[in-house]
Amino acid sequence: MEKKGVLMSYPMSSYLEHELSSRFTLFKIWEHPFSDPQFLKQNSNSIHALVSNAAHGANAELIDSFTELEIIASYSVGVDKIDLGKCKERKIKVTNTPDVLTDDVADLAVGLILGTLRRVCVADAFVRTGGWVNSEFPLSTKFTGKSVGILGLGRIGYAIAKRVEAFGCHVSYCSRSEKPNIQYKYYDKVIDLAANCEILVVSCSLTEETRHIINREVINALGSKSILINIGRGAHIVESELVSALLEGRLGGAGLDVFENExxxxEELLKLDNVVMMSHVGSDTVETCKAMADLVIRNLEAHFLKKPLLTPVI
Amino acid sequence: MAENVDEHPQRKPLLVIHRIPSFSSLFHHRLAPTFSLIDPITSAGADRSAALAFLRLHGGSARALLCVGPSPLKKDTLDCLPSLECIVTSCVGVDHIDLSECHRRGISVANVGDAFSDDVADCAVGLLLDVLRKVSAADRFVRAKSWPEQPVFPLGSRIGGKRVGIVGLGSIGSLIAKRLTSFGCIIAYNSRQKKPSVSFPYYDNIHDLALNSDILILCCSLNDQTHHMINKDVLTALGKKGVVINVGRGSLIDEKELVRFLVEGKIGGAGLDVFENEPNVPKELFGLENVVLSPHQAVITPDSFKAAEDISVANLEAFFSNMPLVSPVIWE
Known part of the structure; x- marks a missing residue:
């Protein structure tokens, strides 16, 4: 059987590249810019699949560059950077990699909470720069027993809830609708959740309803003694409002893995010591990246063998 | 007792405040109404011989002493206090106190019991998450504005499924086990004795625990048996990908060997809240990306301070009421 052409949108995993190139004819978009008319003319008809990720999805222009495109397999849970409307119109299938990264993202949420409250990163910088030799490290804040509000009690949100319960934390949540058989307190408005917790964790997916859901009012309701954790998407938060709240001391601190303009x-955040920042590494572990890559491959193979997809989005 | 003191202020019991000059006198406001405080640092200054002379002069009839933080408390101080019956320390660990000398003199010792356990357990988990998921390294990376230039940050390691060996399954170790179980870690432990009510696998020697663990967490007390228990052989058994977390005492680890193993890449990483020669930290560690360093701050939250204050006062009140101490240190 002729090898199918697969285009990769970004150098997301060398393991995935290796596995793809052993099964398909792999085109790397960063080596062949799709705007290059020569490249398009030669190859656009041979590309049947696109492998994207959370940051480097597929807009309508990219999708329409490939007339034979049948499937987009995203190496991510979030598919907000893929034009799903265009995919539906063109009957292009879309898959993601749910579940495999749930634990990693939930773990990182707790890591960001501890990093922010217990000032782990500041402490590390304090020791490395020799501060300990001649000064005392300031107090940090207890984590055990705090009230944790979870925005979006999906797989990741629920995994976070299970972890913080082991720290004696009280969990409440806000989501589109109240979940049956869940004992945590439910708030139908995010502002009420924020007003009633000390740690607010954003773990919902990014949609039109949740874009900028953390605005000035929500941040003010959370307050100067509380912290905000974002392991969702940067655009969940009105970032300029987050920055001004931190600068003005209206918010106690923040642990951020994602940003609006990654x-x-x-710039203002870089000097604040009540903020912990990571470079969108929520699921970036050796083990999970391999599991995600394997799932991308199995979805593509299932598609080309006309079998049911393992994790279809549409 | 409080009524007694109000009626006869001159009969307030004596309480010696023992501290090194860099530690401030704790919860003075709560002790002063009840006790007549003898604080050589405040009265005689930081000079050690002057402080001892002051104690000899004023502490002869003192029956109780509050030891602030890990201030070393040795025979020379005890010699100045012939009537001493009870030492209350605001620490969990009591390795700074000459326990055998106390034992010989019939002096009972109380620590803060479980007051710090939650915070220390949280600190251990925070260090573990940081080392495996590179939180501090990523924070440095973002602050250095490296992200736009170098889009791919090195991958971390998954927490779930890791085999965690807990060294010392007391109240702190048990809380660490509870927390890490929720992350899907597989727990085993080493301690002086197998705990009958615990179902985690027990290893009676640290070498075998290291051999069967991805991560070792040290939260036992420091004594002659545990001094340098993490040595070259144990680190070798832990292996190239192994991680050490220490929230106990610096001298549980042979620090020179640990530094060598880290620098030479013979173990995977370390999260250290305590060091052998605090506040001096081996400079070789400062440039390493796979270590997270913390200035012995596992218990430094206001909540822990309040809890330590409450339990210290409760121990002193129990002593002066001829009641059993609330959190006595049990002689081994």
């Missing part, structure tokens, strides 16, 4: 981070 990889660019607001």
């Amino acid at each position: 990889p660019h981070v607001p």
Whole structure:
């Protein structure tokens, strides 16, 4: 059987590249810019699949560059950077990699909470720069027993809830609708959740309803003694409001794995010691990246063998 | 007792405050109404011989002493206090106190019991998450504005499924086990004795625990048996990908060997809240990306301070009421 052409949108995993190139004819978009008319003319008809990720999805223009495109397999849970409307119109299938990264993202949420409250990163910098020799390290804040509000009690949100319960934390949540058989307190408005917790964790998916859901009012309701954790998407938060709240002391601190304009981070945050920042590494572990890559491959193979997809989005 | 003191202020019991000059006198406001405080540092200054002379002069009839933080408390101080019956320390660990000398003199010792356990357990988990998921390294990476130039940050390691060996399954170790179980870690432990009510696998020697663990967490007390228990052989058994977390005492680890193993890449990483020669930290560690360093701050939250204050006062009140101490240190 002739090898199918697969286009990769970004150098997301060398393991995935290796596995793809052993099964398909692999085109790397960063080596062949799709705007190059020569490249398109030669190859656009031979590309049947696109492998994207959370940051480098597929807009309508990219999708329409490939007339034979049948499937987009995203190496991510979030598919907000893929034009799903265009995919539906063109009957292009879309798959993602749910579940495999749930634990990693939940773990990182707790890591960001501890990093922010217990000032782990500040402490590390304090020791490395020799501060300990001649000064005392300031107090940090207890984590055990705090009230944790989870925005979006999906797989990741629920995994976070299970972890923080082991720290004696009280969990409440806000989501589109109240979940049956869940004992945690439910708030139908995010502002009420924020007003009633000390740690607010954003773990919902990014949709039109949740874009900028953390605005000035929500941040003010959370307050100067509380912290905000974002392991969702940068655009969940009105970033300029987050920055001004931190600068003005209206918010106690923040642990952020995602930003509105990644990889660019607001300059004002770089000097604050009540903020922990990571470079969108929520699921970036050796083990999970392999599991995600394997799932991308199995979805593509299932598609080309006309078998049911393992993890279809549409 | 409080009524007694109000009626006869001159009969307030004596309480010696023992501290090194860099530690401030704790919860003075709560002790002063009840006790007549003898604080050589405040009265005689930081000079050690002057402080001892002051104690000899004023502490002869003192029956109780509050030891602030890990201030070393040795025979020379005890010699100045012939009537001493009870030492209350605001620490969990009591390795700074000459316990055998106390034992010989019939002095009972109380620590803060479980007051710090939650915070220390949280600190251990925070260090573990940081080392495996590179939180501090990523924070440095973002602050250095490296992200736009170098889009791919090195991968971390998954927490779930890791085999965690807990060294010392007391109240702190048990809380660490509870927390890490929720992350899907597989727990085993080493301690002086197998705990009958615990179902985690027990290893009676640290070498075998290291051999069967991805991560070792040290939260036992420091004594002659545990001094340098993490040595070259144990680190070798832990292996190239192994991680050491220490929230106990610096001298549980042979620090020179640990530094050598880290620098030479013979173990995977370390999260250290305590060091052998605090506040001096081996400079070789400062440039390593796979270590997370913390200035012995596992218990430094206001909540822990309040809890330590409450339990210290409760121990002193129990002593002066001829009641059993609330959190006595049990002689081994």
